[in-house]
Structure formats: structure tokens, C-alpha cells
Amino acid sequence: MNALEFIVAGMLAAATPFLLAALGEMVAERAGVLNLGVEGLMALGAVIAFIIVYHGGGHLLGFLAAGLASAALSLVFAVIALGFRANQVAVGLAIGILGQGLSALFGKTYESLTVKGLPKLSLPWLSDIPVIGGLFAQDVVVWLSLAATVAIWAIFAYTKTGLVVRAVGENPKAAHALGYPVIAVRFAAVAFGGVLAGFAGAYAAVVYTPLWADGMIAGRGWIAIALVVFGTWLTSRIFLGACLFGAVSLASLAAQATGLDVSSQLLSSLPYLVTIVVLGIISSNRRLLKLNGVASLGEPFEQ
Amino acid sequence: MSVLSRPFLPVLVRREHASLAIKLVAPPAALGLATLLNLALYLLMGRDPLAVFHAMLLEPFLSWASFSEVLLKMGPLLLIAQGLAIGFRAKVFNIGAEGQFILGAIFASAIPIWLPQATGQWIWPAMLVLGALGGALWASLTAFWRVRLNANEILVSLMLALVAAQLLNHLLLGPWKDPAGFNFPQSVMFQYDAMVPILIPGTRVNVSLLIAFAFSLAAWVFMQRSFAGYKLQVGGLAPHAAGYAGFNEGRAIWLSLLIGGFAAGLAGAAEVAGPLGQLQRSISTGYGYAAIIVAYLGGLHPIGIIFSALLMAALYIGGDNAMVSANLPVAAVRVFQGSLLLAYLVAIAFVRYRLERRHAAHGSAP
Numbered sequence: 001m002n003a004l005e006f007i008v009a010g011m012l013a014a015a016t017p018f019l020l021a022a023l024g025e026m027v028a029e030r031a032g033v034l035n036l037g038v039e040g041l042m043a044l045g046a047v048i049a050f051i052i053v054y055h056g057g058g059h060l061l062g063f064l065a066a067g068l069a070s071a072a073l074s075l076v077f078a079v080i081a082l083g084f085r086a087n088q089v090a091v092g093l094a095i096g097i098l099g100q101g102l103s104a105l106f107g108k109t110y111e112s113l114t115v116k117g118l119p120k121l122s123l124p125w126l127s128d129i130p131v132i133g134g135l136f137a138q139d140v141v142v143w144l145s146l147a148a149t150v151a152i153w154a155i156f157a158y159t160k161t162g163l164v165v166r167a168v169g170e171n172p173k174a175a176h177a178l179g180y181p182v183i184a185v186r187f188a189a190v191a192f193g194g195v196l197a198g199f200a201g202a203y204a205a206v207v208y209t210p211l212w213a214d215g216m217i218a219g220r221g222w223i224a225i226a227l228v229v230f231g232t233w234l235t236s237r238i239f240l241g242a243c244l245f246g247a248v249s250l251a252s253l254a255a256q257a258t259g260l261d262v263s264s265q266l267l268s269s270l271p272y273l274v275t276i277v278v279l280g281i282i283s284s285n286r287r288l289l290k291l292n293g294v295a296s297l298g299e300p301f302e303q
Numbered sequence: 304m305s306v307l308s309r310p311f312l313p314v315l316v317r318r319e320h321a322s323l324a325i326k327l328v329a330p331p332a333a334l335g336l337a338t339l340l341n342l343a344l345y346l347l348m349g350r351d352p353l354a355v356f357h358a359m360l361l362e363p364f365l366s367w368a369s370f371s372e373v374l375l376k377m378g379p380l381l382l383i384a385q386g387l388a389i390g391f392r393a394k395v396f397n398i399g400a401e402g403q404f405i406l407g408a409i410f411a412s413a414i415p416i417w418l419p420q421a422t423g424q425w426i427w428p429a430m431l432v433l434g435a436l437g438g439a440l441w442a443s444l445t446a447f448w449r450v451r452l453n454a455n456e457i458l459v460s461l462m463l464a465l466v467a468a469q470l471l472n473h474l475l476l477g478p479w480k481d482p483a484g485f486n487f488p489q490s491v492m493f494q495y496d497a498m499v500p501i502l503i504p505g506t507r508v509n510v511s512l513l514i515a516f517a518f519s520l521a522a523w524v525f526m527q528r529s530f531a532g533y534k535l536q537v538g539g540l541a542p543h544a545a546g547y548a549g550f551n552e553g554r555a556i557w558l559s560l561l562i563g564g565f566a567a568g569l570a571g572a573a574e575v576a577g578p579l580g581q582l583q584r585s586i587s588t589g590y591g592y593a594a595i596i597v598a599y600l601g602g603l604h605p606i607g608i609i610f611s612a613l614l615m616a617a618l619y620i621g622g623d624n625a626m627v628s629a630n631l632p633v634a635a636v637r638v639f640q641g642s643l644l645l646a647y648l649v650a651i652a653f654v655r656y657r658l659e660r661r662h663a664a665h666g667s668a669p
Contacts, residue, residue: 036457040641076645080645080648080649083315084315084649084652084656085315085652085656086648086651086652087648089396090644090648091645091648093398093595094641094644094645094648095641095645097592097637097641098641098642099641100641101635101636101637101638102634102638104632104634105632105634105638108632108634214634218465219461219462219465222462222465223462226455226458229458263473263476263477265470265473265476265477266469266473268469269465269466269470272462272463272466273462273466275458275462276454276459276463279448279459279462280448280454283448283452283453283454283455284451284452284453284454286453289453
């Protein structure tokens, strides 16, 4: 298998943690809430899923419990940031630190242990195509994530629910005047983001690299937040961005495997450097951000 | 109507005047709440909560030996938090102080690593200056990205912190690895003149603690007494008013990030030139992130931050104690830190709001 085939085949799996977490964050931000705790939510989901799968609970239960645990932590965020109207940046950072701390605390005795991942499900015919065939052999979570991406896109494009979420984010006062429960919608959006962040962490810990190591999320939650900006709050562009980051993280692995004469530490900082560069390019287009940005992002709502 | 505005749930009502009393009570109340929650967690984990409480929150203050270690840890936390608080007041969220701290340590280490034979009393001051410049330089990347490219400083500064950690690993595993160090990821031990002089004989507390207090005084003068500091605060509280008054937003961002980076870099330099005596991986233990909590817990005020830095330093030492005496994983400190900030943010909400029970008839009026 050459480097190109390796990247094509693994890109979607590598992209899945980014994709799930970024979609969840997108929904929260569309409702006007900036939740910077994604890294901690993912870390908590990851450790919960790992513990359950390690003790034989199975992947389904692992994912469900991870989604529930991260949703619970994201509701703590919601109560303090939305209920008590605290500074969303500060609450998000605190949730991030707390989530990573809990993850390290619960995962202490599981360090370096492994679990079994999930088998690949191949699409007939398509997966036999040379070079790009690997793209069509993915595990069930990747297929479900792709379906979820389409569903979220459709909800925002075609349904009233999507419209209400956007109205609450764009102009909460007007949405309130129309009788929509602004705070309840924001709670729901944050909890949804929490569930997806939990799934993202679970995928990273029990499918993508099924080995427990403290700090295994390694900035992926933060990159997911950046992806929402890259994708200018649009599902389709966030999907493309997640694929780009999947490919970048695999490319740095492939480069290390081919024995390229660059230090592996510098190569592992490649995703962070790409984030910085792309963030600069996209953000310098102020018109684009203004056009697609969420007007009330990060601001508390007072009746 | 939403569930949250039904009559049986009390609602937050904005106060006419912010309550100073609650502002002073909030930090101790938050500490009490966080302590209770965490002791409950230790109980669930099957540890003796009273033993942990004693080891974590009392023991650091009970002997001179451990209190001097608290003072040692307080130095970097105090420095970084004072720098960050200035930016936070201007609503410039530099959360990558960990990276600026690491770059400060790297820049400072360049002198003893490249000039291992050098002697003279100029070495440690030069290291501190170089470290502060390194931290400011690293922060200037974030400032450039924010001011010129309009990029979010939270994300850029954090990404740069992750890059800095990899840069440190690269240096310690490659070009700066001690050839006689049995392959450990660490540099050579620094010469005597590269060490900051000890302040209190018989302890490891060095002159950098004095520097941190001097920086705190400077931060107080800057924020409470200078026009530049006033402009920063107006920019944070009322950006439109600041723009109308002709205060330059770009300059405020540059100033905030450079001050934050300078202080964090200085702290990093003081670590390698102080308790560590060499560049090693354990330089990065999350001071940069803990300092964010210190800054908030101190009410973003230079005097409050002195107390919160002391508390956070005690938590670190207490966490180490609890690890030994109560078999508590060291990650418990991070859990405590996170919950402490959350408890504080809840408590501080009551400075501007009070709880009121409303009846449905009044409650639904916009």
C-alpha cells in the first residue's frame, strides 16, 4: 500500500472525531452559544467508552454512555453559562479543564491498555476500485457519521427546527418575541453538541486508536472548534474541513513511516500549524465571516 | 413559555448596583463549594475525604518546609496570571500562556546550552530577559494573526501552545539532548551562574518570587492608575465607546498579548534558571492553563490575584501530598482546579444579579 492509498483509505476514519465534534459545536454556535469545552467533553467521552468496552460492555453501550456523560458535562456548562449568564469563554475553559481532569482521573488504571476496534464494512464493487477503493471500506461509525452529517445539513436547510435554532442565534430578542423559548433551545443545542463530542471522543478511544493514553485527544477538540470557523458554520464545508484534517494527520503519520528526515515531533505539530494557517486565511476574509457568522455568538440572553 | 421561566423557578434579576460584598465573598464561597464537591468525589472513589482534605488544603501551610515549596510554585503562577488578567480585562483571551511559558524556558536555556563554560553574574539576568522576550515573541504571532488576519486569538494562541510543546520535545530528543544523559529527554545541567540566587536561605525560594511581586505592583499601577491601562479596560467593557473615543483596538490587542507573553516567558525562564536547573519536559505541567483560573479567581485584580496564586500553589503542593498519603491520583488537582473556576463563576454571578421568585403574571412581561 503506497502513501496515497493509505491516506485515501484512512482519511474518513481519521476525520470522524473532528467531524462529529465540529458538527456538535456548529449546532451550539448556530444557537448562539460558544462552548470552548469540547476538548474536555471529548476526553470524558473517550475514557467512559474505553472503560465500558474494556470491561466487555460492547461498543454500542460504550458510545451511548460516552454520549450521556459528555451531554451531562455540557449541561453543567449550559446551567452556568446560560442559567447564571457567566462569561461563556471562562465557563468553556473551566469545563475543558474539568473534563480533561476527570478523564485522567478515571483513566489512571487503564493507561496503555488496549481494546478491539470495529470491523470494516465494505461496499460491494466500489471497494474493489484501485487506489480509491479503500474509501468504500469503513467501520459502521464512519457510515453513521456520514448519515448524521447529511441529516444535520437537511435539518438546517429544510426544517422549521433548523430555522428556530438559527433565529435564536441570529436574533434572540426577536425569537423570544415570536414566542420561541430561547434559553430552552440553547440548552438543547448545547446538549446535542455534548452528545456528539462524547461520540467523537468514544470513536477516538475505542475505534480509531483503541488504546488508552492520558491526553489522547491531543487538541482535536480545539481543532474541531476551529473547523466550525473554517467551515463558516456550514455543514458541507465543515465536512470538507474535517476530511482535510483527517488527511493531514495521516500524511504526518505516512511521512514518519517512510523515514522522511524530519523530526517526528515537528511532524506531529503539522495539524496545529495547518489550523493556524487556514484560520488566518479564512478569517482575513472579513466579509465571508460577517455573512455566515452568528450574530449573537457568545452573548448572554436577558429578557 | 420556556420551562425556565415558570413561576416555581426563581429568576436572576439584574441589581441596580453591583454588590461589592459578594465580590469579596465569592472566592471563599467558591472554594468552599468546590471543596465539598471534590470531597464527595473522593468519598465515591473510596478515599477518606478528611485525610485528603488535611493533606491537600491544610498540610501545605503547616510546616515551613512545605510552605516554602508553596511560595516556590506561587512565583510562576503569579507572574503568568498578572499578565493574562490585563488581557482578559481588555477581552483579549490569550489562553496559550503555556506555549509562551515554554518558549521563555527555551530562549533562556539557549545561553547555558550554547555557552556552558561562561561564568559571571550576568548570566541569570540575561536568561530572564531573553526568556521574557521569547515569550513575547511567541505571543506576537497570535497578536499578528488577530490584528492583521482577524483570526480568533483563543484558537491561535492555544494551537501555538500545542506547537510549543512539540518544539520542546524536538529540542530535548534531538539537538539539545544531554549526550551524557542516558537518553533522557533533558538538556545538560546548567552552570552555577545560570541559577537565580536563593532568596530565603535553606529553601528553594529564589529571587524570581520578588520579581513576581514587583510585576504585580507594576500591573496594579498600570491597570488602576495609568491612561494606557484605562484605555484597555474601556476597550474590554465597551468596545464601541472605546472606538468612538479614538482608542486603537489593534494597539490594545498587541499590548495585551505582548504583556501576557512577556510575563509567561519570564516565568518559564525563572523555572529553568531556578528549581529545575536544566531544560526538561516536566517544565510544562500546565502552569499556563492554571494561571487562567488564578486570574479569574483573583477577580482579574492585581491584589486579588496574589491571594488566588497562593491558593493555587497550595493546591499543587497539597495534591502532591495527597498523592503520597491518600493514594489520590495527581489528576485530582486538575479536577479541583476546573470545579473551582466553575464554582467561582456561579458565585460571581450574584455580584450583578440577585435571585427573585416571580409569579407568572409578572414573569412573562418582557
